[in-house]
Amino acid sequence: MEELKNYGHHHSLLLLDEEQLINNQRGVADCSKCGEKVSTPCFSCAEYCGFYLHKVCAAAPLEINHPFHRDHPLVLMQKPPYSFGTYICDFCDKTCEKFFYHCPDLDFHIKCALFTFNIAENNLKELEHFVCQDPLVSTKNDDEELEEVRKCFGCWEPLANYTHFSPYCGFNLHKKCAELPLELSNICHCQHRLVLQFNSERLSCKICKLTQKRGFVYGCSSCKLVFHIECLSPPLDLAIEDESHQHTFTRLLRRVPYICDACGIEGIYNAYICCTCNIMVHKRCTSLPRIIKSKWHDHCIFHKYFLRNDFKSSSCTICHDEVNPKHGSYSCSYCNIKFHLRCVTEEKSLYSVVSLENEYEISNGGLEILSDKSVESATCVFERNDAGEATKIKHFKHLHDLKLSPFVGGYENNCDGCMLPISEPFYYCLECVFFLHKVCAELPKVKHVWHHPCQQPLSLISNKAFCCGMCWHVSNAFAYECCKCETKICLRCMIAFTPGARTCLKHEHPLFFYRDYKGRCNACSLPTWAAFCCKDCNFVLHRGCFSLPITAHHKCDVHLLSLTDHDDNSYSESHYCDICEESRDPNRWFYHCAACDTSAHIGCVLGQYPFFKLGSIHEDKDHPHPLTIVKKIYYYPECDKCGKLCEDLALECSKSDCKYIIHWNCATSRSLQRWWEWLL
Numbered sequence: 001m002e003e004l005k006n007y008g009h010h011h012s013l014l015l016l017d018e019e020q021l022i023n024n025q026r027g028v029a030d031c032s033k034c035g036e037k038v039s040t041p042c043f044s045c046a047e048y049c050g051f052y053l054h055k056v057c058a059a060a061p062l063e064i065n066h067p068f069h070r071d072h073p074l075v076l077m078q079k080p081p082y083s084f085g086t087y088i089c090d091f092c093d094k095t096c097e098k099f100f101y102h103c104p105d106l107d108f109h110i111k112c113a114l115f116t117f118n119i120a121e122n123n124l125k126e127l128e129h130f131v132c133q134d135p136l137v138s139t140k141n142d143d144e145e146l147e148e149v150r151k152c153f154g155c156w157e158p159l160a161n162y163t164h165f166s167p168y169c170g171f172n173l174h175k176k177c178a179e180l181p182l183e184l185s186n187i188c189h190c191q192h193r194l195v196l197q198f199n200s201e202r203l204s205c206k207i208c209k210l211t212q213k214r215g216f217v218y219g220c221s222s223c224k225l226v227f228h229i230e231c232l233s234p235p236l237d238l239a240i241e242d243e244s245h246q247h248t249f250t251r252l253l254r255r256v257p258y259i260c261d262a263c264g265i266e267g268i269y270n271a272y273i274c275c276t277c278n279i280m281v282h283k284r285c286t287s288l289p290r291i292i293k294s295k296w297h298d299h300c301i302f303h304k305y306f307l308r309n310d311f312k313s314s315s316c317t318i319c320h321d322e323v324n325p326k327h328g329s330y331s332c333s334y335c336n337i338k339f340h341l342r343c344v345t346e347e348k349s350l351y352s353v354v355s356l357e358n359e360y361e362i363s364n365g366g367l368e369i370l371s372d373k374s375v376e377s378a379t380c381v382f383e384r385n386d387a388g389e390a391t392k393i394k395h396f397k398h399l400h401d402l403k404l405s406p407f408v409g410g411y412e413n414n415c416d417g418c419m420l421p422i423s424e425p426f427y428y429c430l431e432c433v434f435f436l437h438k439v440c441a442e443l444p445k446v447k448h449v450w451h452h453p454c455q456q457p458l459s460l461i462s463n464k465a466f467c468c469g470m471c472w473h474v475s476n477a478f479a480y481e482c483c484k485c486e487t488k489i490c491l492r493c494m495i496a497f498t499p500g501a502r503t504c505l506k507h508e509h510p511l512f513f514y515r516d517y518k519g520r521c522n523a524c525s526l527p528t529w530a531a532f533c534c535k536d537c538n539f540v541l542h543r544g545c546f547s548l549p550i551t552a553h554h555k556c557d558v559h560l561l562s563l564t565d566h567d568d569n570s571y572s573e574s575h576y577c578d579i580c581e582e583s584r585d586p587n588r589w590f591y592h593c594a595a596c597d598t599s600a601h602i603g604c605v606l607g608q609y610p611f612f613k614l615g616s617i618h619e620d621k622d623h624p625h626p627l628t629i630v631k632k633i634y635y636y637p638e639c640d641k642c643g644k645l646c647e648d649l650a651l652e653c654s655k656s657d658c659k660y661i662i663h664w665n666c667a668t669s670r671s672l673q674r675w676w677e678w679l680l
Contacts, residue, residue, distance in 0.1 A: 013043040013053065033057040034110045035098035057099070060110050064101060067120035067182065068197045068216070074101040074113055090198060091116055092153050092171070093214050105200035112153075115171060119178055120196070132163050132175050152177055155229040156215045177229065180216065186232055187253070188269040189225065194218040199226055207231040207269045208284050231270065231283065247276045249286045260285055261305050263341040264327030279305055285328075285341075289353040292330065294344050295450040296499050300354050301330040301339060317499040318343040320512045320535065337500075350450050376445045378460055393427060395441055397462045397478065398434055402427035402441070415440055417478040418491040419611040421551045440478065440491055447480055449489070451497050456484040465618065468493060471544060475611040476618075476629070490611070492547040502532060505550050506565045506589075509536045513543075521545055523565070523589040524602075545589070552591055554579070554605045555633045557598045561591035561605055579604040607631075609649045609664065618651055620667060625658055627651040641666040 014020075018040045029038045031054045038052040045051035064074040078099055080087040086097045091112040101113040108116075118124065150159040150167065154177030159167075162174045183193045188207065197219050204211045205228045212228055219226035249272040257268050262285035273280045293300050296318060307325040316323050316339055323329050323338040330339040345351060382401065383392035391404040398416075405426050413422045413433070417440030425438040446457045451470070458480035465476045466488040479488040496502065501510035511532040521528050523545035532541045551560045556579050567575065567586035575584045579600045584590060591605040592598065609631075618627045630652045636645040640662050651667050653660040 011049060011051070012046040013051075014046050015055070016040060016042055016044050031057055031098075033060075033099045035096050036109075036111065056114065057110050060099075060114065064113060064117060066113070066117055066198075068116060069103065069106060069200055070197075070221075071200065072103040072105065074103050074106070074108065076100075076110070077102045080107070090200075090214055103200075106198055111170070119180075120182060124178060127165055127169055127173075127178065132165055134163050153214070154178070154180070154216045156212055157230055177216065180229065184218065184232075186218075186227070188227060188232065188255070189220055189223070192220045192222055194220055194227065194232075197221075197226075205231055207267065208282060209265050209267075227269075245274065245277075245286070247274045249274055249281065251283075252280070259327065262286075262288055262303075262328040264324055264329070265342065277305070281328075288328075288341070288345075291354040292344070292351045293354050293448075294330075294339070294351040295448040296339065296344060296350065297332055297335070297337070298444065298447070299332050299334055301332045301344070303328060303330050303341070307331060307338065314338075316340040316343055320514070349453075349455065378443060378445045379441055393441065395427075395436065396445065397460070398429065398436075400429045400431045400434070402429055402434070402436060404438070414613075415477075416613065417441070417443075418495065419475060419477045419613065420492065420547070421549050423550075439495060443491070443494070447494070449480075449494070449497070450499075452482060452487065452489070454482050454484045454487075456482055458482050458489065461488070463616065464488075466490075470497075471547065473611050474609055476613055476616060477611060492611075493543070496532075496543060496546055502546070504532070504541065504546065506563065507534060507539050507541075509534045509539070511539070511541065511546070523548070525585070525588055548589070548602065549606070549610070552605050552610070554591070554600065556600065557593045557596050559593045559595055561593050561598065561600065563589060563602075564592040564599075565589050567599070574599070577601045577604055607648055612649060617654065620651065622667075623653065623660055623662075625653050625655045625660070627660075627662075628654045629664075630661075637661050639663045639666055 029050065029052045030036060031038050031042070032051055033053055034057050036054070038054065041055040043053040043055065043058060060076060062076050066074050076099060079085070080097060080100065081102070086095050087100060087102075087107040088095050089100070089109045089112050090106045091108055094109070096109060099110055101108045101110065150172050151157065152159050152164065152174045153172050154174060157174075159172050159174070162176055164174045165171065165178070180196055182196050185193050195218065196216055199212055199215075199217045199219070201224075202211055202213055203219070203224065203226045205217070206225050207227060208231050210228070217226040217228060218232060252271040252273055255269060256271065257266065258271050258280050259265070260267050260282045261279040262281040265282070267282050270283050271280050272283055272286050288303050290303050291300050305328045307323075307329065314322055317337050318339060321340070323340060329341055330344050331337065378397070379390070379393040379395050381390040381393050383390070385391050389404065393402050395402060405424060405428055413435050414420060415422050415426065415435050415437045417436050420437075422435045422437065427436045427438065427441050428434070443460065445460050447460075448457050452458065460478060461481045462478045463476060464479070465474065466479055467474050468479070468490040469487040470489055470493040473490065475490055478491050480491075480494055481488050497513060499513075501512060504511055511534055513530070514533050515530050517531045517533055517540070518527075518529055519531065519540055520526065521531065521542040522540050524542070526542070528540065528542035530543065532543070532546045533539070548563055550563050552563075554561055567590070575586050576582065577584045577600045578598050582601075584599065584601060590602060591600050612629055612631075614629055614631055616629050618629055620627050628651070629649065631649050632646055636647050637659070638644065639646050639650070640660055642663065644663070646661055646663055649664040651662050651664060
């Protein structure tokens with residue numbers, strides 16, 4: 001155990017080997033400089049104050065002139081210069097807040113900066129002791145994780161695609177990516193040699209047009225272009241056999257501009273042609289799956305190079321831009337909808353490749369759907385009308401049969417599925433007060449969705465109090481629950497985020513959801529980073545305002561209050577809320593009664609819990625009797641826990657001789673307290 005200089009620490013430091021570290025360490029410790037779990041060789045504080053420092057981190061230079069980034073030196077910094085106090089490493093894509101190497105374009109962990117520097121210098125001593133794993137040789141339980149999760153830090157392709165170093169080395173890296181030449185000549189860019197580098201300017205690949213933010217690329221600084229490692233084909237890669245296409249693709253050894261017949265994106269380099277079908281595609285488009293199951297759609301969708309003219313929709317269901325029928329795309333002939341290839345395959349976690357043998361059979365010269373087990377109906381149909389519409393059904397979440405409403409007009413009840421005011425078409429129960437919108441009744445028992453990160457499907461549940469994982473409203477109506485993380489999503493969000501056009505009673509045109517939209521909502525005037533937008537005008541609604549009830553009850557008025565999108569009264573004295581008596585912005589939506597001239601803020605009318613089914617039974621372990629969910633209007637008893645008046649949602653004992661009542665907030669906070677005590 002050798003005592004050395006303190007490297008800025010106020011005590012002396014000791015250099016430890018592995019055995020000394022085990023004896024010296026009290027629990028799991030991290031390096032005070034890089035934040036990683038400490039390993040030998042490392043320094044430890046001689047006074048046992050908990051300070052540890054990797055020997056590599058201690059010797060890290062203050063500045064590195066990196067061969068993969070010749071524009072600026074990388075400077076060692078103690079804290080990130082960003083307001084949020086963290087940074088994301090541009091090699092391993094992990095977040096950290098400790099010491100790091102920084103330049104105006106890039107940020108790196110200390111170990112990542114030094115490791116990539118060694119790769120550039122062809123100094124791979126750090127990897128000599130780790131076994132390489134062949135992708136053709138199965139490993140015990142690691143295959144699935146390698147295939148779906150781990151990516152090579154060099155090319156950002158799946159780690160299991162090629163021979164790779166064991167992940168125990170601390171880096172996910174293909175063997176071929178660690179041995180890449182620093183410079184090379186390629187037919188794709190004959191004017192200059194291509195240099196291995198970081199993609200600091202976030203340029204898109206000249207071949208596939210995609211932008212790889214992390215890892216290595218080959219680039220030409222003079223011409224401002226980059227190529228992905230995977231896109232630069234070996235010189236002898238002249239033909240490709242593709243299982244999804246019946247003929248062999250042949251590489252065209254000329255640099256010609258073309259439009260890829262598989263995805264519709266322009267290409268310049270590395271075209272592959274099928275002379276039999278007379279099509280020209282990118283290299284990566286030669287291996288497109290013919291059939292995929294996407295979370296964007298309930299049915300399986302097919303890749304086709306050309307589409308018939310009888311498709312109803314001409315726009316992509318995801319981005320809502322036009323799909324050119326002369327170029328390749330994915331489509332569902334059953335629903336007559338289309339997807340850009342780039343949109344539906346952009347995130348690999350949102351789709352899976354379907355085996356032709358498992359789900360489909362070839363009959364009558366074409367592919368026909370045999371079954372789709374992921375779309376299981378929640379209803380059993382007993383009667384249909386002449387148009388084929390179900391008029392009498394049995395929903396698996398209700399005891400009695402439901403009938404399609406023959407009535408026309410206004411209704412004061414709410415849908416028991418989504419808790420929005422009932423509107424036609426809807427189903428009703430003849431034996432009890434139960435209503436379901438037709439669209440809510442037709443939702444399947446199990447559903448895959450694009451907006452939930454887990455790979456598991458969501459199952460339909462009811463009569464459980466939950467907090468929606470998207471809109472954060474608390475409700476006890478229908479919801480979809482993830483069987484893995486137990487996240488619940490209400491039907492309002494589930495229907496709103498189902499791809500396709502959406503109608504809003506406050507706007508004449510259909511609305512489409514844009515994930516990357518940035519602007520202001522027309523209803524509340526607040527900024528939004530994802531919204532429902534109109535393609536014909538500048539109308540925008542963020543997801544919270546899109547699901548607002550069109551009508552609502554409140555004790556301030558005997559009539560139903562209607563959601564209103566503008567105030568015709570220019571007299572400023574009328575721009576006040578009749579509930580809270582505060583001023584009201586006339587440009588924001590509000591609830592209004594035309595008969596009584598009552599106007600109120602949306603929040604004042606709906607309250608904190610607008611989507612609860614009043615009168616339903618709630619079980620509470622702290623009370624011996626069943627409790628009824630109530631919202632008092634004129635008489636406010638005191639809460640049995642906090643002693644304050646129950647002016648909002650409360651739980652009241654269903655026994656007439658028991659006067660027990662408690663705020664909903666008090667009941668849920670008590671449950672959370674029990675859960676926390678159980679964890680401790």
